[in-house]
Amino acid sequence: MSTPEEEREQQDVERAESVQTTATGRDTKEVDDGARWREAFTRAVSGGWVVSLGALILAVLAGSIMIAGTDEAVQEAFGYFFSRPGDTFSAAGAAVGNAYAALFRGAVWDFRADSFAMAIRPALNSLNFATPLLAAGLGVALAFRAGLFNIGGQGQMLMAAVGAGWVGFALDMPWPIHMLVAMVVGISFGALWAGIAGLLKAYTGAHEVIVTIMLNWIAFYLLSFLLATPGLLQAPGSANPKTAAMRDSAIMPDLLGPRYNIHLGFVFALLAVVLVWWILQRSRLGFHFRAVGLNPHAARVAGIDVERSTVYVMLVAGALVGLAGTTQVLGTVTTGFSYDIDAGIGFDAITVALLGRSAPFGVLGAAILFGAFKAGGSVMQAAEGVPIEIVLVVQSLIVLFIAAPPLVRAVFRLPQPGARRKPRREKKEAAA
């Protein structure tokens, strides 16, 4: 006999959070196989802070090993390891110590600088790098909270850049109107681009991961076309795939003068943190997002329009990623941009959102950390010859560890939640 079984099964796949195995051992239920990835997803995006911290520590440790392994002095000392092992360890210690000191010097505080004003520069530089990561990370995190995996950051940023950039160089308005109009247009472009994925997901069931990836490519090639076509985005009189420079009236001004690399975009990103927190914790919209993210079935029964929520959350997420694209073209790269303006931030944002446990203030912390990695990584490379790729590997390792919380817990001997689980009680018990 058929409850609408097929529909159920489909819903099961979408189940963000079925019932948790409670620590009490009562009502020990679990998601069914079809929803297993969904459970892993939920766990990865909303697990404990301890796991985030553990993942960070493990990744940095792994980074140390790589730094030591790629260091020439260490390799040399390792050649006679068995006669004088101490040399290897001291060389390794020196390599790692110097590398992380350089990282610190490039990211937080330049202890070799003469004045406070110079010593503080790296920290502000880190915040500057953190700005687009923060905005885009919030966009990804918000989608996570609603149970959606927004991999489309790249496309959303590119479209936002198209919108904001075109307004920025083609129109003529006084500051700050010009800047604000450019921002609004850019943010709207990002929102609409993500909204396409939301619409397709809500009303056709297309998986948002696939749709957003494809939209990335569409945005990329669309931008390439626009940049290569005179009269569209290409700077007049140039054959390069690059736009004209932004007009001064559209530019986000430096916050602390030209000596420091930080612009108004950072303030907007901070405001976005508060805004996202408010939406999630204090507004009906966010309540609906969270309910749909954690249990779409219960949300539907409670009269929440799950489809509409899906569209809305993608619009808001896209707007946030769009803010990242906007700060890129109006604040960071104001001399005109090309199709690489996203700088991989759309994907780094996923890492940032994961490390920040999809919580607004967590994302803030994670974005600043990653901004510091970016700022410090290049100094580390320049000063100590440590390849910057190691920083990227460390970032990737963080995600890897976060996606496998049991591994982190095992390494740090943390208790595994819900130890052993018994199979979930089937819902279609009487399907006969």
Added chain:
Amino acid sequence: MRLELRGITKRFGPLVANDHIDLVVQPGEIHCLLGENGAGKSTLMNVLYGLYTADEGEVLLDGEVRHFRGPGDAMAAGIGMVHQHFMLIPVFTVAENVMLGNEKTHGAGRLDLEAARTKVRDIAARFGFAVDPDALVEDLPVGVQQRVEIIKALSRDAKVLIFDEPTAVLTPQETDELMSIMRQLKETGAAIVFITHKLREVREVADRITVIRRGTVVGEASPDSTDAELASLMVGRAVELTVHKDPPRHSENELVVTGLEVTDPRGTVLVDDISFTVRGGEILVVAGVQGNGQTELSEALLGLTRPTSGSITLNGEELVGRSVRSVLDEGVGFVPEDRNTDGLVGKFTIAENLMLDRTSNSPFVKGGVLQLSTLDQFAREAVEEFDIRTEGIEQHVARLSGGNQQKVVLARELSKDLNLLVASQPTRGVDVGSIEFIHKRIVETRDRGVPVVVISTELDEASALGDRIMVMYRGRIVGIVPADTPRDVLGLMMAGIPQEGTEAA
């Protein structure tokens, strides 16, 4: 084979699910494990079956200490388990399911299906089952699927058989058949552990009864104890098993359902031309074995599924074609059948769950902004009024026991201005103590003049709670009968056999 559990202790964090439990099951005996949901019966059996590792204590078979690292070990040692929810693969045949996990092969890994078929036929013949080894499991009725589970256990030469709440999905008649199968198994010398919370079944088949409460054995009871005695042992205090209610006083409110038909996307008719009326101040119980269209009926009432034809009017307002939101706004309270899937967000706090379906207007939302202080106050009052046992309103509902979770759902639905209450399986997975409370609240709602539709698969609940009982079978109404209709008549109706003198559908 003699099964003995000695001092089994199993902890989940601070909670002790099993606290030094001793249990002996002799061959040729049906030993009942009686206890409320959450008492620790299933945990104990999962320890025995190797799914959990005990923190303390040991399992002995014929006096010999055994360690099971998984169900495979337990099965090899002769322990078989018939799960509440069948562990069968629906698209496999009976024989394929029986051999699963224990496949005999010819050379080169070719499956020896014939051996499995023979085994199924042998065992079926021994117990007088009619089971076709080549039938697909998904085509079989529930009662037969359960027999496949039993055959599966017996095919591994199980000497100890554990039945975990086996009657939950059966009709009364199928339950009786299962009882006789259990007796036959007992005759062959098997040791049987029968886990249940249904008192009637216990008294019918048990040779010995062990009652578990809060993880400890609170005593043994003899099979000729009364229901009241067993219930008070289970709960730890005297329990009111009957529901006290006055004769209905009808109010103006009225739910009228006419010619309702619901089909699934493939066109299979799930609810077939159903018409009934519920007046304010009465409880209509929709009874029937699970999967006969009750779920779909309740979903249609709420607007979750759109009927293909027919109408639903509440106080003259047509509900068909409206969104769930607008149906709820008509003052419909809805207690879903599966609270964990459809009624609650496990990772939301109690307070958040209490406003889950009340976000469309004040008092909890004003101008799109949550009114948290109003909600907090409401949640505190609800916790108090509905006796929700919790550490506080900020606790996640996933951490509550089933009964307390259900009270959260009920508190939410009953605190609205109701014009209709639809409650599906309101006491499923709820402890006896809470059942009493929930029944009382439903009757109170009825006495306020609200029409109440209760969907229940439990005959006891239908008789106790209902003013009238409507029995459904294969999507149709078999009949609508008074609440005092005898059990066996209701049982036959649930099997689709209409009775003389009952109101025609």
